Amino acid sequence: MSRSFCPPTAGPGNGRTVQESFRSLSEKREEQTAPSCSLGVSNVSYTVSERAGPWWDVPSFRKRRTRLILNEVSLHVNSGEILGILGNSGSGKTTLLDAIAGRIGRSGTLSGDVFINGRRIKPEQSQDCFSYVLQSDNLLSYLTVEETLTYTAQLALRRHSAEAIKKKVSAVMAELSLTHVGHSVIGGRIFPGISGGERRRVSIASQLLQDPKVILLDEPTTGLDSMTANQIVVLLTELAKRDRIVIVTIHQPRSELFRVFSRIAIMSCGELVFCGQPGEMVDFFSQCGYECPEYCNPFDIYVDFTSVDTRTSEREAATFSRMHDITSSYRASDIYQSMLTKMELSLHSSNKVAIPFKSKESPSGLVKLGVLFRRTMRNLSRDRMGVLMRLSQNLIYGLFIVFFVVRLDDDVAKGAVQDRIGIIYQAVGASPYTGMLNAVALFTALRAIGDQESQDGLTVGMHPDSLRFLCFSAVVLVPHIIVVHNPNMVNSGVALLNIAGILVGSGFLRSTQQMPEVFQWLSYLTFQKYSCELLIVTEFHGLNFTCSSSSIIPGACVLAQGSEIIDQGYPGAQSRYVLDFLLLYSFLPALLLLGVASFKIRERLVAR
Numbered sequence: 001m002s003r004s005f006c007p008p009t010a011g012p013g014n015g016r017t018v019q020e021s022f023r024s025l026s027e028k029r030e031e032q033t034a035p036s037c038s039l040g041v042s043n044v045s046y047t048v049s050e051r052a053g054p055w056w057d058v059p060s061f062r063k064r065r066t067r068l069i070l071n072e073v074s075l076h077v078n079s080g081e082i083l084g085i086l087g088n089s090g091s092g093k094t095t096l097l098d099a100i101a102g103r104i105g106r107s108g109t110l111s112g113d114v115f116i117n118g119r120r121i122k123p124e125q126s127q128d129c130f131s132y133v134l135q136s137d138n139l140l141s142y143l144t145v146e147e148t149l150t151y152t153a154q155l156a157l158r159r160h161s162a163e164a165i166k167k168k169v170s171a172v173m174a175e176l177s178l179t180h181v182g183h184s185v186i187g188g189r190i191f192p193g194i195s196g197g198e199r200r201r202v203s204i205a206s207q208l209l210q211d212p213k214v215i216l217l218d219e220p221t222t223g224l225d226s227m228t229a230n231q232i233v234v235l236l237t238e239l240a241k242r243d244r245i246v247i248v249t250i251h252q253p254r255s256e257l258f259r260v261f262s263r264i265a266i267m268s269c270g271e272l273v274f275c276g277q278p279g280e281m282v283d284f285f286s287q288c289g290y291e292c293p294e295y296c297n298p299f300d301i302y303v304d305f306t307s308v309d310t311r312t313s314e315r316e317a318a319t320f321s322r323m324h325d326i327t328s329s330y331r332a333s334d335i336y337q338s339m340l341t342k343m344e345l346s347l348h349s350s351n352k353v354a355i356p357f358k359s360k361e362s363p364s365g366l367v368k369l370g371v372l373f374r375r376t377m378r379n380l381s382r383d384r385m386g387v388l389m390r391l392s393q394n395l396i397y398g399l400f401i402v403f404f405v406v407r408l409d410d411d412v413a414k415g416a417v418q419d420r421i422g423i424i425y426q427a428v429g430a431s432p433y434t435g436m437l438n439a440v441a442l443f444t445a446l447r448a449i450g451d452q453e454s455q456d457g458l459t460v461g462m463h464p465d466s467l468r469f470l471c472f473s474a475v476v477l478v479p480h481i482i483v484v485h486n487p488n489m490v491n492s493g494v495a496l497l498n499i500a501g502i503l504v505g506s507g508f509l510r511s512t513q514q515m516p517e518v519f520q521w522l523s524y525l526t527f528q529k530y531s532c533e534l535l536i537v538t539e540f541h542g543l544n545f546t547c548s549s550s551s552i553i554p555g556a557c558v559l560a561q562g563s564e565i566i567d568q569g570y571p572g573a574q575s576r577y578v579l580d581f582l583l584l585y586s587f588l589p590a591l592l593l594l595g596v597a598s599f600k601i602r603e604r605l606v607a608r
């Protein structure tokens, strides 16, 4: 399509009825009362330095190139308005949203400013100013809508009585038309719950609990059918009308929504190609020579006009040049200049309104931990199949050992020592794996299994003394808890660490005294060392074995006393019993602290 280069001003329209209606709508919006809040984005740019090629192509991998992801983006939005950001995939919509919200990764260089009510937002203030609804709904499947919002409110709001939280949750549910599904479960992939649109509304509701003035939403309609997507956008418009600023990135909205947005921005290759009211948009593109044909979706048409087609180098050059021309025209237009004037006015206003922070009086860490624990437990406990599977997994594991060992003998020649060591090895080696597989839920399940086993007398014929059994159970539980506290470790090498821990620390595969000195030192860092010593002492201390004369293994009867066996494999372990217990249990707070520290470091380091 051959087009003329558009004039740099937005003059009157060409008189089409649809455009007039958009224009009158825009004018009406302008006449509305002065906004209580405004958001200004001034010359925001974001560049990243990236490798020119993949790691297996060494010459290009060694070269670095700078890539401009956002190029001097400026825009201004007032409260009561909803801004829709459009653009083809990879145009920079999410990055712009992240830059506004102060969530951009540290992998690149961000410049420019974000203002609220004419006051510059410092990076550390961003989190307290904006509510950000992510593209995916991170909700616990087995909780009801009301429970989900109540727990979120308990985590977010301090100095709120239970009654106040209840009222807040009811008000937010009413605002988002969720009251009728308040007692329905969220649902998951394998069991039905509320609909996708309702789920999205729960995610938005979670953010509204803190009364934000500015809400940013990254593609809230993705994955929804077009009618539900429309309903979500209309709902967001309603939220904006209640004196909020709503900024939403969106893919392929239906044409009816054209009149719903207060402002529409189009991004392409990191450039803000246009940002203005729907009526202004029609006029602007018409004057650029890019008319929206009748019966066509203006969103699709204008995004097409501004997109860069990279299929061939010729198309890329032509479409890039067209996009560049439109962007230049926009920057020279009255629409852009008036936006800059509004921003300037807000910056230089003598009585600037304070930054409207969200209610951020969140409770103490301990209270939060309690809420998280209750929430997780309630969610897990409702997972009938999951609970059943965990119980049966451990039961089968126990039964397997029972049938494998049948009943332990006291005769050394019949494997009395070997069998016991085998069971202890299993207990130390296998329990962290079940911990990994069951992650957070395992501790409860294990305790239930432990109760069940003791009631059923399934103690596999090991030492019957209840105190010793308690000690044994307490030792076996540690690996579970250690793994449970940091489920991320499951994915990042805990299996390897466990194997290494058994090799170095247990002394089963190679006696600790025979290992090179460096491994002997390393063994002190493994919880397996302490748990093995404890289990060996717990089981073997005070045991006197028999040894039948029919033994064909030479030397099998040399060690027939439990204490001798301990001293042979784990010298001094009997006198270290209490110390070993203390050291073993000190892994819990130590690893908890390590987990918290690694989360904190991750928070700072991980980009996007």
Ligand SMILES: Nc1ncnc2c1ncn2[C@@H]1O[C@H](COP(=O)(O)OP(=O)(O)OP(=O)(O)O)[C@@H](O)[C@H]1O
Pocket (backbone or CB within 6 Å): 048, 050, 069, 087, 088, 089, 090, 091, 092, 093, 094, 095, 096, 105, 107, 108, 607, 608
């Ligand atoms: N930290 C980064 N390092 C390298 N490239 C980045 C980084 N952040 C964003 N990009 C690139 O910038 C471009 C814009 O990404 P962005 O996610 O903002 O696009 P988008 O318009 O939201 O796309 P979509 O609609 O597909 O979600 C993409 O090509 C992305 O790969």
